[in-house]
Every structure is written in C-alpha cells, then in structure tokens.
Amino acid sequence: MSSSVATKPAAPPPAAPPPGRAQRSLFSRVLGRPEVGALAAAIVIFAFFYAVAPPFRTLPALATVLYASSTIGIVAVGVALLMIGGEFDLSAGVAVTTSALAAGMITFQFSLNMWVGVVVSLLIALTIGFVNGWLVMRTGIPSFLITLSTFFILQGVNLGVTKLVTGTVATPNTSALDGFASAKAVFASDIPLGFMTVKVTVLWWLLFVAVGTWLLLRTRTGNWVTASGGNQASARAVGVPVPKVKIGLFMGVAFLAWFLGMHLLFNFSTVQAGLGIGNEFIYIIASVVGGALLTGGYGSAVGSALGAFIFGMTTQGIVYAGWDPNWFRTFLGVMLLLAVMVNLYIKNYAAQRR
Amino acid sequence: MTDTLAEHAAPDLKVGTPLVEMEGVGKSYGAIRALEGIDLRVNAGEVACVLGDNGAGKSTLIKIISGLHPHTEGTVKVDGKPVHFSSPRESLDHGIATVYQDLAVVGLMEVWRNFFLGSEIRKGKYPMAPLDIAAMREIADTELQKMGIVVKDINQPIGTLSGGQRQCVAIARAVYFGARVLILDEPTAALGVKQSGVVLKYTAAARDAGLGVVFITHNPHHAYLVGDHFIILKLGRRVLDKKRSEVSLEELTTEMAGGQELAELSHELKR
Known part of the structure; x- marks a missing residue:
C-alpha cells in the first residue's frame, strides 16, 4: 500500500474491552422466550376453569384434559418445528387419517400381522412428508400451496380408496387381527400412575416434546432449523443444507401424524375415512399460541405443548362447565388472535436495539 | 484488532499470491446474459474492488464466486486449479467466505449461534450429538x-446489534473459520458514516492479515479508501x-456516475 489514503491498520480499539459481558435482566431474558405468552395464558385458563367448573378439579378430569391435549400436541410438536423452519403443513390433519386407513386396510385385506401394516403405513406417511418437502424445495412454491394440494389429494384418496376397498367409508374392525394387542399396548393403552390413569399418548406426547426441545436447542440440526426459517439465504450461504433440513422437517411432521394415526386405529379398532379434516389448523394454532412465528425462525416445542394443553383444557373445560360447546371455535379464534398479537409484541421487543 | 485477525488468518498466505483467478467468465440466465467476459484476480493481501450501478452484474459475480450459481462461460481458478462450484459449501471448503449486505446473519438467533452457524462445535460425531454450547459461547465472546466488537450479552439476538456490528461479526466469523478469500457484498451500503468506518477498518485489517478481499460497492469513496485494484461493471x-x-478517485467517481453518458447528458441539459 503506497498511498496515504490507506487506513491505519493497527488502530487499537478506543477503550479496553469490558472484562465481562453484562447479563441482560431476568425480566428481559424471560420475555425473550417464545413460550412465555402461552404459559401465562395456560395458567389463566386453568385457574378460570378451576374456578367455574367444579368437575374440572378432579384427577380423572385432568387425565381427560391431558388426553385431549396429547392428541393435538403430538402432531403440534412437529408442526411447530416445521414452522420454526419457515414452512407450513396443511396436510398433517388428513395424513393422520391416511396412515390409520392404510395400516387398517392393508392388514385386514391381506390378513397380515398388524405390525406389517404399522410399518407399511409409516413408509407411506414418510413418503407423503418427503414429497411435500421435496416439492416445496424443488419448485420454490410456498408450502402453503403445496400442502394445500396434498391436503385435497389425500382427502380424496382417503374416501375414494376406502370406498373402493371396503365398500363403506370406514375400515373394517381390526381388533381380531394378529399383533393388535401388542400394537395397542404401544399406541393406545392406559397407564396407571398410581394416583391417576392416563392414556399412553400423554407419555408419548411428553417424550416427543422433550425430544423436540432437545433437538431445537441443543443440537446442530436445531440450529439449522431455526436458521433455515429465520433467514434461508443467509443459512444457505454459511453452508447449512437448507433443502435437507426442510425435507426432514416435513418428514418429521408426517412421522408424528402417522403416530397419531396409529393411536386412532388401535384405540377405536376402526377408522372413519373423513376424519382429521380441519385438525391441521388446530396444530398450527397450538404452535402459534405457543410462540411460533408464522414467518419462521422463532418458536418452541414446549410452546406447542402449552398451546395443545390450552386446547385440551378448553374443549373439556367448556363441557365440564356445562356451556354450549358450539362456542368453542369462537374461543379458539380469539385465542389465536391474542397469541399473534402477543407474538408480534415479543418479536419487536426481541429485535429492538439495546 | 489486526493482531487477532492475523492470528487466525491462514499462515501460508503470501502477499501477492493469486488466490482466485477468473478468465472470460460469463453467466446467462436463459436468454439473458447477466455477465460476460469478466477477468478478475484476487491476490492475497490485496483488496479488489468491484464497482457498479444497480443491475451491473455485481451480484451475479458474487454468486459465481460464492457458489450460489455456477458460471456458464470462462474459467474460475482457485489456487491455480479450475473449479466449478455448485453449492456455497464447496466454495467455503476452498476458503472463500461471503459476507452479504442484508443476509449476513439470522436476526432472531443469538450472537453465538450466528457466529458458529454452519460450523457448530459438537460433543460427538453421531447424529443428534449435543452442541458444546459453553465452548461456543466462550469462543464467540473472546x-x-x-x-x-462490544456486544452487551453474547446471548442476545443478533438483530439487536447495529448494522455495522452485525457486518463485523459476520466478517470476524469468516476469518475465524479460516477464510482466505473474503467477499464483502456492499458492506457499507446500509450504514452511516461512522458505522461504515468500522467496517472499512475491518476490511483493511483483513487485507493486512494476508487475506484476499473482494469488496463490492457502488460507493467509489469507500472503495478508494481500501482498494488495490478497481473494476467497474x-x-x-x-x-x-x-x-x-x-x-484517481476522481476518475472512479466520474466513471461510476456514468462517465461518457453523464457528459452527454450534461451537454443535453445545458442551460
């Protein structure tokens, strides 16, 4: 460098760097967590129904609430991670039914062991997830549209194929087949905890939430999920394999949908082909109430569990309180609106310069 | 500041060694030729400035070097060997790191997560191996x-830092992970005077540490402060x-402002 215009390279920083970083205040750190809004809402709603609905206060009622929560929460974990990864899945609700129908019909028609159907339907579900993710990454079309298409396709397939195979709109009763009992033990048994008896799905749900949280916060994959949703181009530029991450997320949702499908099959022995429509929105609501941003890059698995718990408390709480359950959807809408507003506030707060 | 940059920079860099050479490089998107006949040499310890107005092909040039879009004409050589990048990972593996103007970081992620994004430290090789969070915080912090770069808390979302600081974190990250060629895409475009100064000092420090720098900008004043070689597209x-x-700076400024066209325009609009 010959010119005098060159900057002085060795300019020392004006002041000695501070010896340690100031910790942000506890308040600010707690507010920075995505699930804080959902936690507050869950406590308020719990206290509310506890006060107004005496039957709500019993342990069996709690078990029922937890069961209702788990049937939403299991898939909502996957949906929350997918949303943190910046994508949507509108086909999750019907994919549950597809898995259950596939397992039920394949096993019954070919008189196989139940577990064969379980495995085959898992492969079918994972294929659906893969195709969703692959199409989104390959075409660049928003996942909202791709999975909306999958939603309609699966809805038709569910009804059409069931009608074709069984002549009705439900699977035959599978409870007499080989392996039904052992599969039921895994997917749909009652677990006595001593003080109360819960459905096994509650335990599975807690396990999936724990795994999801671990994955998101403590592994490289989780880092990549958040980055893919937060700023896809930036993540790609530093070497994050965004397509793999996102396809994996879609397959994760499909896996959990399959799991819930297996529960439905083994809990009720037979599955209605029209089931599951509309549930995709409830998974999304649970995730958003739990702090997931619709734009991606922010959210939590625990939050989705809290969202599902709020859902469970409300569905059952309204019944226990003796109200007209028709108002339930209205309540859900209001919750969603509030959650979105709280999330917006928190996101702005987190992104503020301090 | 320079010392620490030099500490991390690859030790085998010799000032003046060509790191990246482009000959007759071009890129077509279908029928549209976004770039053609570009020769560019990036030497160790030098700053090559690429200037140009909007739509001049600067972004296309970066995308070729950083592996986002492969080139369709000509040859690109790294360390004398021809390459054809098809992903950013490949380019990174050759020691080429790109710092983008607006996509340098993921705003809602913590500073330390951003620092290590794509190169995380793990406590094992198996899938689902836990991240070594304590070590990453410690290293990013020190x-x-x-x-x-003074940040209040290494755990705060990086979006809470100023634009200049974010650029500096992104540059520091690239250097820490052994970049030999640094591509800076409009690093000062969205910044105020003081913030730009911080980034320019960093650019100079990276150059003095022996890195090859490609500095992309539309501001000839900033380019002239740090540049060794200038290309206008x-x-x-x-x-x-x-x-x-x-x-001279004057020549650059005139050329950037439109050169011949500007002279004609001034003739036309003469009052």
Missing part, C-alpha cells in the same frame, strides 16, 4: 472482544479495470 460488462496507481 473472539469478538479481542476484535474490539456496467450492464454485465467491464468498463474499467485498473490498479490503484493508474487511477
């Missing part, structure tokens, strides 16, 4: 402090290619 073609000794 590295940033050593380089004079216009509509995908090179209109100026000169060493620092052959060109």
Whole structure:
C-alpha cells in the first residue's frame, strides 16, 4: 500500500474491552422466550376453569384434559418445528387419517400381522412428508400451496380408496387381527400412575416434546432449523443444507401424524375415512399460541405443548362447565388472535436495539 | 484488532499470491446474459474492488464466486486449479467466505449461534450429538472482544446489534473459520458514516492479515479508501479495470456516475 489514503491498520480499539459481558435482566431474558405468552395464558385458563367448573378439579378430569391435549400436541410438536423452519403443513390433519386407513386396510385385506401394516403405513406417511418437502424445495412454491394440494389429494384418496376397498367409508374392525394387542399396548393403552390413569399418548406426547426441545436447542440440526426459517439465504450461504433440513422437517411432521394415526386405529379398532379434516389448523394454532412465528425462525416445542394443553383444557373445560360447546371455535379464534398479537409484541421487543 | 485477525488468518498466505483467478467468465440466465467476459484476480493481501450501478452484474459475480450459481462461460481458478462450484459449501471448503449486505446473519438467533452457524462445535460425531454450547459461547465472546466488537450479552439476538456490528461479526466469523478469500457484498451500503468506518477498518485489517478481499460497492469513496485494484461493471460488462496507481478517485467517481453518458447528458441539459 503506497498511498496515504490507506487506513491505519493497527488502530487499537478506543477503550479496553469490558472484562465481562453484562447479563441482560431476568425480566428481559424471560420475555425473550417464545413460550412465555402461552404459559401465562395456560395458567389463566386453568385457574378460570378451576374456578367455574367444579368437575374440572378432579384427577380423572385432568387425565381427560391431558388426553385431549396429547392428541393435538403430538402432531403440534412437529408442526411447530416445521414452522420454526419457515414452512407450513396443511396436510398433517388428513395424513393422520391416511396412515390409520392404510395400516387398517392393508392388514385386514391381506390378513397380515398388524405390525406389517404399522410399518407399511409409516413408509407411506414418510413418503407423503418427503414429497411435500421435496416439492416445496424443488419448485420454490410456498408450502402453503403445496400442502394445500396434498391436503385435497389425500382427502380424496382417503374416501375414494376406502370406498373402493371396503365398500363403506370406514375400515373394517381390526381388533381380531394378529399383533393388535401388542400394537395397542404401544399406541393406545392406559397407564396407571398410581394416583391417576392416563392414556399412553400423554407419555408419548411428553417424550416427543422433550425430544423436540432437545433437538431445537441443543443440537446442530436445531440450529439449522431455526436458521433455515429465520433467514434461508443467509443459512444457505454459511453452508447449512437448507433443502435437507426442510425435507426432514416435513418428514418429521408426517412421522408424528402417522403416530397419531396409529393411536386412532388401535384405540377405536376402526377408522372413519373423513376424519382429521380441519385438525391441521388446530396444530398450527397450538404452535402459534405457543410462540411460533408464522414467518419462521422463532418458536418452541414446549410452546406447542402449552398451546395443545390450552386446547385440551378448553374443549373439556367448556363441557365440564356445562356451556354450549358450539362456542368453542369462537374461543379458539380469539385465542389465536391474542397469541399473534402477543407474538408480534415479543418479536419487536426481541429485535429492538439495546 | 489486526493482531487477532492475523492470528487466525491462514499462515501460508503470501502477499501477492493469486488466490482466485477468473478468465472470460460469463453467466446467462436463459436468454439473458447477466455477465460476460469478466477477468478478475484476487491476490492475497490485496483488496479488489468491484464497482457498479444497480443491475451491473455485481451480484451475479458474487454468486459465481460464492457458489450460489455456477458460471456458464470462462474459467474460475482457485489456487491455480479450475473449479466449478455448485453449492456455497464447496466454495467455503476452498476458503472463500461471503459476507452479504442484508443476509449476513439470522436476526432472531443469538450472537453465538450466528457466529458458529454452519460450523457448530459438537460433543460427538453421531447424529443428534449435543452442541458444546459453553465452548461456543466462550469462543464467540473472546473472539469478538479481542476484535474490539462490544456486544452487551453474547446471548442476545443478533438483530439487536447495529448494522455495522452485525457486518463485523459476520466478517470476524469468516476469518475465524479460516477464510482466505473474503467477499464483502456492499458492506457499507446500509450504514452511516461512522458505522461504515468500522467496517472499512475491518476490511483493511483483513487485507493486512494476508487475506484476499473482494469488496463490492457502488460507493467509489469507500472503495478508494481500501482498494488495490478497481473494476467497474456496467450492464454485465467491464468498463474499467485498473490498479490503484493508474487511477484517481476522481476518475472512479466520474466513471461510476456514468462517465461518457453523464457528459452527454450534461451537454443535453445545458442551460
């Protein structure tokens, strides 16, 4: 460098760097967590129904609430991670039914062991997830549209194929087949905890939430999920394999949908082909109430569990309180609106310069 | 600040060694030729400035070097060997790191997560191996402090830092992970005067540490402060290619402002 215009390279920083970083205040750190809004809402709603609905206060009622929560929460974990990864899945609700129908019909028609159907339907579900993710990454079309298409396709397939195979709109009763009992033990048994008896799905749900949280916060994959949703181009530029991450997320949702499908099959022995429509929105609501941003890059698995718990408390709480359950959807809408507003506030707060 | 940059920079860099050489490089998107006939040499310890107006082909040029879009004409050589990048990972593996103007970081993620994004430290090789969070926090914290970047809390979302600080974190990260060639895409475009100064000092520090730097900008003043070699692009073609000794700031400014066209325009609008 010959010119005098060159900057002085060795300019020392004006002041000695501070010896340690100031910790942000506890308040600010707690507010920075995505699930804080959902936690507050869950406590308020719990206290509310506890006060107004005496039957709500019993342990069996709690078990029922937890069961209702788990049937939403299991898939909502996957949906929350997918949303943190910046994508949507509108086909999750019907994919549950597809898995259950596939397992039920394949096993019954070919008189196989139940577990064969379980495995085959898992492969079918994972294929659906893969195709969703692959199409989104390959075409660049928003996942909202791709999975909306999958939603309609699966809805038709569910009804059409069931009608074709069984002549009705439900699977035959599978409870007499080989392996039904052992599969039921895994997917749909009652677990006595001593003080109360819960459905096994509650335990599975807690396990999936724990795994999801671990994955998101403590592994490289989780880092990549958040980055893919937060700023896809930036993540790609530093070497994050965004397509793999996102396809994996879609397959994760499909896996959990399959799991819930297996529960439905083994809990009720037979599955209605029209089931599951509309549930995709409830998974999304649970995730958003739990702090997931619709734009991606922010959210939590625990939050989705809290969202599902709020859902469970409300569905059952309204019944226990003796109200007209028709108002339930209205309540859900209001919750969603509030959650979105709280999330917006928190996101702005987190992104503020301090 | 310079010392720590030099500490991390690859030790085998010798000032003047060509790191990246492009010959007759071009890129077509279907029928549209976004770039053609570009020659560019990036030497160790030098800053090559690429200037150009909007749509001049600067972004296309970066995308080729950083592996986002492969080139369709000509040859790109790294360390004398021809390459054809098809993903950013490949480019990174050759020691080429790109710092983008607006996509340098993921705003809602913590500073330390951003610092290690794509190169995380793990406690094992198996899938689902836990991240070594304590070590990453520690390293990110000390590295940033050593380089004079003051952040209040290493756990705060990086979106809470100023634009200049974010750019510096992104540059520091690239250098820490052994980049030999640094591509800076409009690093000062969205910044105020003081923030730009911080980034320019960093650019100079990276150069003095022996890295090859490609500095992309539309501000000739910023380019002239740090540049050794200047290339001006216009509509995908090179209109100026000169060493620092052959060109003055005035010439650069005029050329950037439109050169011949500007003269004609001024003639036309004469009052």
